[in-house]
Amino acid sequence: MKKTIFFLVAISSLSVYSQRILSEKVNFFDINLPQKPLAENVKTYKVIVETPYTLTAADVEQQSLIDFEQEKANYAQVVEQSKVDFEQQLKDHDEAVAQAKEKYEIEMKDFKELTLLERLALTDQGKKPQLKTPSKPVYRKPSEPIYRKPNLNDYLIFDNQSLSDNITLHGYDKGGEDVLFLVNFSKMNFQDNGGQTFYSQPTKLQVIENGAPIDEKTFHDESKFLTSSTSNTIDLNRYEKKNVMKLIKEIEAYINEQYGYKPVAASIEIGHPKNKKREYDQLEKAKIVAVSAFKKLTQNANVDVLKRVKGELEKAKGIWKAELTKVNYSDKKALYNKDIATMIYFNLLKVDIILKDKDAAHATLDEVQNVKIDLDLNYTNENILNKLENQVYNMK
Structure with a gap:
């Protein structure tokens, strides 16, 4: 126990x-x-982005309103032209009907001259002549102009400050100028080669620490494959907008790898x-x-x-x-x-x-x-x- x-x-x-x-x-x-730590006295950073894109949303909307006013001013003329076009369509229709009847009468004359057995055989085969006339045109008055806001996604509109805000250096406070990152974009260049489209968009990055340059690098300066279609068949603006944002991400990744x-x-x-x-x-x-x-x-x-x-x-x-x-x-x-x-x-x-x-x-x-x-x-x-x-x- x-x-x-x-x-x-x-x-x-x-x-x-x-x-x-x-x-x-x-x-x-x-x-x-980081691979290249910044000086110990560096606490803050600032990103400055410059682009060649000067078009603004206000510019696009203003031009859209101008175009709309022009459409309204031209509306009466458009209506009158539509009536003239319709009269021509009616004339063309009458001529097409007359030609169809003439052709039918000739074919029927030849058909009647055939023997009974031949006519029955063609009828069974669906080859008996038939009168086919085009539909008569119907007049449709053009719609009055209606204003629609432009789709800004179709335009190369960039705000440089917004692009700057998309670049973050981890470990440091944004707003000061202990270290500056200067990003300078150029426009996208498209080249056709063998039915394919290639591109380049040289974009320069400069790094300035405590007032002294410490690094410089150019992105996308070499020609790269873009798409297997020719440049005149694709939406160039869409590709350029996409590439600008791609470059922003690449530059952010680079500066964080080096200094962040x-x-x-x-x-x-x-x-x-x-x-x-x-x-x-x-x-x-x-x-x-x-x-x-x-x-x-x-x-x-x-x-x-x-x-x-x-x-x-x-x-x-x-x-x-x-x-x-x-x-x-x-x-x-x-x-x-x-x-x-x-x-x-x-x-x-x-x-x-x-x-x-x-x-x-x-x-x-x-x-x-x-x-x-x-x-x-x-x-x-x-x-x-x-x-x-x-x-x-x-x-x-």
Whole structure:
């Protein structure tokens, strides 16, 4: 009986012990670092777009009203011309009827001269002559002009400020001029070759940081395939409007790849022990600091926020590393045992990877390898470590 009670107590203790490690999931936006970081004093940016398209919606609507007034002024003349055209149609109809009758009479004369059997045979074949006259025309008075607003999508209308607003540099505040992006469009050139249409639209990007040029690039300056139809059979305006927006997206992608901190949706699980008895206050503090830092990484976080978050995560890392010194690997029942150590190392590796700190990640991984035997990882934690290792080895 005593053995049974002891066994149940042991199982109960193991159950409590195995449930000690928890995790808190945080959704945030990871940051792709730029290939060419801007100077540290750069906080703001401005985009200026210049295009050769001077036509405005007001211009189109004004011309549309002018055309409508001209249509109204010409309406009486259009009606009179329609009557003249109708009289001509009637004359043409009378002539067509006379010709049809004349043809019919000739064919019937020839038909009657045939033998009875020949006439029956042609009739059976549906070849007996028939009088076919055209329908008499009906006069339809032209409709009075009705004003319809022009479809602005059919015109090359662009607002340069709107195009500028479509370009965002992630990680910086729009409005200042610490860095300027000057975009200069040219008109789209169409060329026919072998029944196909090709195009080019040289568009120049200049980057000016703190008043000094640092980059210049031209997009779409080489001839590219557009469509397998000739240019005189396609809607050129539609293709040009589409290409302008395509260029805007390409330029935005380029400047963010080179200089921006592009956000990418991500998540992390921060491990922490139960702390009902306040035995793990420092680990609880590290968890709170880390979770709070990651929540600051929103889609619109700027460079200053990124720096603060990095500092806060370094603080959490410092706490975790200090707590590692308390681990007793040989005593499973110790307050700081191998499971606490595993949790801390996983937190450190995850944060190092997110911070893109390759040296720190490799140093942490080396520490893990040195104590891996003492950690005595189970199957699940072994798989987690393998995945973290692969991420560390693939860091650039």
